[in-house]
Amino acid sequence: MSTKSNKKQTSSLSEIAKAAGVSKMTVSRVLRNADGFSEPTRAKVMAEVERLGYLPNRIAATFGTAQASTLIGVCVPNLSANLITQVLDALDKNFERLGYQMIIGSHNYQKQQEEAWLKSILEWRPAGIMLSSKFHSKNTVKMLRDTAIPVLEFWNLNTSPIKLSVGFNEYDAGFEMSQHALLKGYKKAALLLASSDANSVAPERIDGFSRGFTEAGGEITHTEILNDEPGFYAGFYGTENLLNHTDNADMIYYMNDAMAIGGLAWCERKGIKVPDDIAIVGWGGYEAASVLPQRLTTTVIPVLQIGKLSAEQLARSLSGDELPNVTAVPAKLVNGDTL
Secondary structure, eight states: OEEOOOOOOOOOHHHHHHHHTSOHHHHHHHHTTOSSSOHHHHHHHHHHHHHHTOOOOHHHHHHSSOOOOOEEEEEESOSOOHHHHHHHHHHHHHHHHHTOEEEEEEOTTOHHHHHHHHHHHHTTOOSEEEESOSOOOHHHHHHHHHSSSOEEEEEEOOSSOSSEEEEEOHHHHHHHHHHHHHHTTOOEEEEEEEOSSGGGSOHHHHHHHHHHHHHTTOEEEEEEEESSOSSHHHHHHHHHHHHHHOSOOSEEEESSHHHHHHHHHHHHHHTOOTTTTOEEEOOBOOGGGGSSSSOOBEEEOOHHHHHHHHHHHHHHHHTTOOEESEEEOOOEEEOOSOO
C-alpha cells in the first residue's frame, strides 16, 4: 500500500464568514482579538472556526505572503531521553542535507499537549509534520488527516499510520527477547521499570515480553515500577527494591540499558554474580552497554537508520512520490554476557 500527498486545503476566511453569517472583516477582527463586534458574534465565529478546522496562516501574517515553507515540525515525548536525542540529531543532519529545518516540541506523553503543540505549529504552515508517538487524541488524528501537509510517525512503528510510518515494532522487540531468554533456560522473570508518568513505561514492549514469556511456560514473578526517570541510579536502587519483593526470579528485564547498567553495578557491589545468580537484560543499545566488562544482553535500536529514512521519506512525500505507508526498520537482539 502506498500514499501520495493529499491536496485537501484548510478552510478560508470566506468559508468561516459565510457559515457564521458575517463579513470577512468581522472574522478577521475576531481572530485578531480586535474590537468592533459583540460577544454573541465572537462565539458564533469561533464555533465555525472550530467546526471547520480553520487554522490561521502565521507565515502569511508575518511575511505578507503564503510562501513555501521549509520548516518541519517534530514532536517527541521529551528532549532528555538518550535515544530520542540521537534520532533527533540524525533527523537534523539529514534534513539539513535535504534543505529543511526542524522546529522541535515535546509532549511528555500527554495527548492533549501534543494536540496543543500541533495546533500551534500548523498555524505556521510547515512543510511537514513528524510525531514520534503513534498514540494521539482524536482531534490530532482528524487535523492531520484533513491537512494537505505530509505527516510521518517515526520511532515506534504504526501499522495503521495517519499517513506514513517509519520505525521498529516495540511488541516484537519484547517478544523476541522473551523467546531468547526461554531458550537459554530462564523461567522466572522480574520486570524493573521507571517513569515519572504512567503513560511512558513502554507498554507494548513490556506486553510483548510478558505474553511471550508466560504463554511459553515462563512466569513473571514481580513488576516493579519506580516513580523516577529511567536512568542509572533508578536501576541501581530499583534492583534492590525489586529483589526485596521477589526471591525466586532468575532474570530481570529492565526498561532500558541505563537501568540495566545500574542493576549490574548494584549486583557487583553486593557480590551477586551475573548471570550465575541472576541474569540482567536491557533495551536500547546504549553505547555504554557495549564497553562494559560484561557485554550487556540487549536490543539495539537503529536510531541513525530511523532518522535517515524518516527524513528521506518525508522529503520524498513532499516531492509527490508514491511511498509505502509503512517502513519497518528491524531492531537487533544482542546476545551478551549477562543472560
